[in-house]
Amino acid sequence: MTDAEIKYGLAGVVTDDTAVSKVMPETNSLTYRGYAVQDLAAKCRFEETAYLIWNGELPTQNELDEFNAKEKAERGISTDLIDVMRKFPSGAHPMATLRTAVSFLGLEDKEIDDHATDKLYERSISLYAKIPEIVAADFRLRNGKDPIPTTKDLAFSENFFHMCFGEVPSPEVVKCFDISMTLYAEHSFNASTFTARVIASSLSGIYSAVTGAIGSLKGPLHGGANEAVMHMLKEVGTAENAEAWMLDALETKKKIMGFGHRVYRSGDSRVPTMTEAYKNMVDIIGTDEAKMYWEMSRILDKTMVDKKGIYPNLDFPAGPAYYLMGFEIPMFTPIFVMSRITGWTAHIIEQLSDNKLIRPLSNYTGSPQRDVIAIEQR
Ligand code: COA
Numbered sequence: 001m002t003d004a005e006i007k008y009g010l011a012g013v014v015t016d017d018t019a020v021s022k023v024m025p026e027t028n029s030l031t032y033r034g035y036a037v038q039d040l041a042a043k044c045r046f047e048e049t050a051y052l053i054w055n056g057e058l059p060t061q062n063e064l065d066e067f068n069a070k071e072k073a074e075r076g077i078s079t080d081l082i083d084v085m086r087k088f089p090s091g092a093h094p095m096a097t098l099r100t101a102v103s104f105l106g107l108e109d110k111e112i113d114d115h116a117t118d119k120l121y122e123r124s125i126s127l128y129a130k131i132p133e134i135v136a137a138d139f140r141l142r143n144g145k146d147p148i149p150t151t152k153d154l155a156f157s158e159n160f161f162h163m164c165f166g167e168v169p170s171p172e173v174v175k176c177f178d179i180s181m182t183l184y185a186e187h188s189f190n191a192s193t194f195t196a197r198v199i200a201s202s203l204s205g206i207y208s209a210v211t212g213a214i215g216s217l218k219g220p221l222h223g224g225a226n227e228a229v230m231h232m233l234k235e236v237g238t239a240e241n242a243e244a245w246m247l248d249a250l251e252t253k254k255k256i257m258g259f260g261h262r263v264y265r266s267g268d269s270r271v272p273t274m275t276e277a278y279k280n281m282v283d284i285i286g287t288d289e290a291k292m293y294w295e296m297s298r299i300l301d302k303t304m305v306d307k308k309g310i311y312p313n314l315d316f317p318a319g320p321a322y323y324l325m326g327f328e329i330p331m332f333t334p335i336f337v338m339s340r341i342t343g344w345t346a347h348i349i350e351q352l353s354d355n356k357l358i359r360p361l362s363n364y365t366g367s368p369q370r371d372v373i374a375i376e377q378r
Contacts, residue, residue, distance in 0.1 A: 006363055011262065015358070016197075020053060020346045021186045023263050030269040032186050033057070038273045046181035047071070047156050050128060050342045053186055054121060054349075067125075068155070074129035075150040075159075077101075077137070078108060085134075085141055094138050094334045095218040099211055101134045102127070106207025113205060115352050123206050124345035131341055132156070135334040136163035139327075157181065160338070165326065172284055173325060176277040180318050183270040184336050186343030192216035192223065193340075193347050200348040201358040213344045214337055220257065223340070226332040228257035229319035233300075239292050242299035250307055258316030259304050270314040278317040281324040293320050 007013045021032045030037045032049065033056050040049050044058070051059045051067050059067060081104050088097050105127070106112055111119060137147035148163045157178045158168045168174065187193070196213040200206070217223035236245045249256055261268055282294040297320060301312050322332045 004361065004363075009262070010194075010360075015189065015194075016351075018188060018347065018350060019056070020343065020350060021188050023188045023269070025264050025266075028264060028267040028269050030187065037183055037270055041179045041182045041273050044182065045155065045157075046178045046185070046339070049182045049185055050156075053342045053346045054124060070125055071129045071156070072152045074126040075133065075152060077105075077130050077133050080108070081105070081134075082137060082147060085138060088138075088141075090142070093218070094135065094142070094330045095214060095224070095337075097138050098131070098134055098334050098337060099214040099218070101138070102131070102214060103207060103211045105130060106205065106211070109207065112207065115203065115205075117349055117353060120206055120345070120349045120352065124341070124349070127206075127210060127341050127345065128338075131334075132160045132338050133163060135331065135338060136160060138334075139164055139331055169325070170284070172280065176281050176284075176321060177325060179277045180274060180321060180335075181339040183274055183314055184318070184339035186340070186346065190222065191219075193344055196344045197347050197351045198358045200351045201355055203352075203355070206345065206348055209348050210341065210344055213340075217337060217340065218333060221255075223315075223333045223336045225257050225313070225315035226319040226322065226336060227329050229315050230323050230329045230332065232257050233293055233296060233320060236296055236300070239295035239299060242296045243303050246300050246303040247307070250304075256300075256304060256310075258319065259310045259312055261311075261313045264311070264313070267311045268313045271312055271317060274314055274317040274321065278321040278324075281321050285324050290324055293323070 019033070021030065022034075023030050032040060033052050035052065035058070040052070044052075047068055048058055048064060051064060081101060084104055085097065085101060088100070109123070133147075133150050140147050148166055150163060151159060154162055154168065157174050161168050161174065161177070189197070192213040195216040196209040199209040199212045220228045236242050246256070278297070279294065282290045297316070301316070304310055304312070318336075319329075319332055322335060323329065327335065
């Protein structure tokens with residue numbers, strides 16, 4: 001028995017310093033490198049936020065141009081990887097295929113063991129450039145279509161739509177998507193980022209750390225919640241059914257996806273901005289179905305807050321917003337990866353710049369020490 005108090009789920013435990021982002025539950029706010037996320041979402045393209053997360057400052061126009069040129073130069077995945085993806089079992093979840101594809105990128109990298117900061121930064125940009133193409137190619141292959149090659153003419157979000165659908169939607173839709181990218185980019189020591197730091201701390205390499213982080217994000221208690229939210233909305237079925245559905249779910253002690261947060265207790269900093277983007281998508285699409293999902297979401301939100309005092313998290317508006325943008329539900333968490341790769345890799349670089357192996361203690365509750373009896377006498 002250890003004398004130390006056990007903090008189950010590491011709740012409330014501070015394990016290291018970070019200069020990447022600050023979550024402030026007392027004010028429901030979040031800053032990346034000192035800038036409020038809602039400000040970044042309103043005034044910057046996702047590329048500017050990505051630059052900020054890695055470099056600590058917002059770019060000038062020249063710096064941004066240079067950064068975008070670097071990202072575009074890294075676009076393009078190998079035909080070997082596409083061939084491997086063609087062989088993925090049908091029905092595999094896109095987060096599982098993405099995890100495998102990113103691991104494959106590591107196999108292709110000849111300098112995998114170089115942990116110098118400049119090399120890690122180059123690889124971070126490479127992952128940020130290639131992951132959208134993997135997500136889009138996987139979507140098309142699963143639907144029996146050939147991947148659409150990346151283009152160097154389009155910006156990050158536009159290029160992703162192009163690779164998925166062969167066309168770019170209106171600037172208003174792209175803006176809603178871009179906002180979601182900014183809001184998903186970074187969130188301090190959440191489960192997947194901490195996973196990335198733990199793996200990086202053993203000097204296993206950036207691809208191992210990112211592959212592990214994808215595995216962690218996949219779970220429905222973490223990033224997988226944005227998909228689970230949309231499944232829930234479909235199960236609820238109609239806005240009229242929403243209140244009764246929620247009351248019954250609470251009565252039967254169901255976990256309601258898209259609600260609650262380990263750190264925020266009275267609201268998630270990112271929700272108002274993403275809810276506005278979701279509403280914009282509803283107005284842009286304008287169908288009865290879109291309006292119905294909006295109405296249903298409002299009722300579920302109000303009922304949960306009134307009955308349990310548990311607030312929605314970012315996944316609650318992001319899930320239906322992606323649905324209205326035309327993405328299949330199993331793509332929602334891979335889309336989250338396209339953004340969070342910036343935060344993960346910034347943390348990997350930070351971890352490795354002053355590394356200490358992450359190795360907590362445990363409180364042993366098993367059998368007391370005993371003698372081994374040889375098998376013939378057992
Ligand atoms: N639905 C129903 N009840 C919930 C809930 C939810 N989404 N979130 C929390 N609660 C309940 C817990 O069951 C617990 O009840 P109890 O005291 O009767 O056991 C109580 O609220 C306090 O839970 P808390 O300690 O705040 O939760 P946590 O820190 O262990 O878990 C999450 C945080 C995110 C894992 C949890 O809120 C959850 O599973 N949410 C749904 C999945 C999700 O949206 N994940 C994305 C997170 S960004």
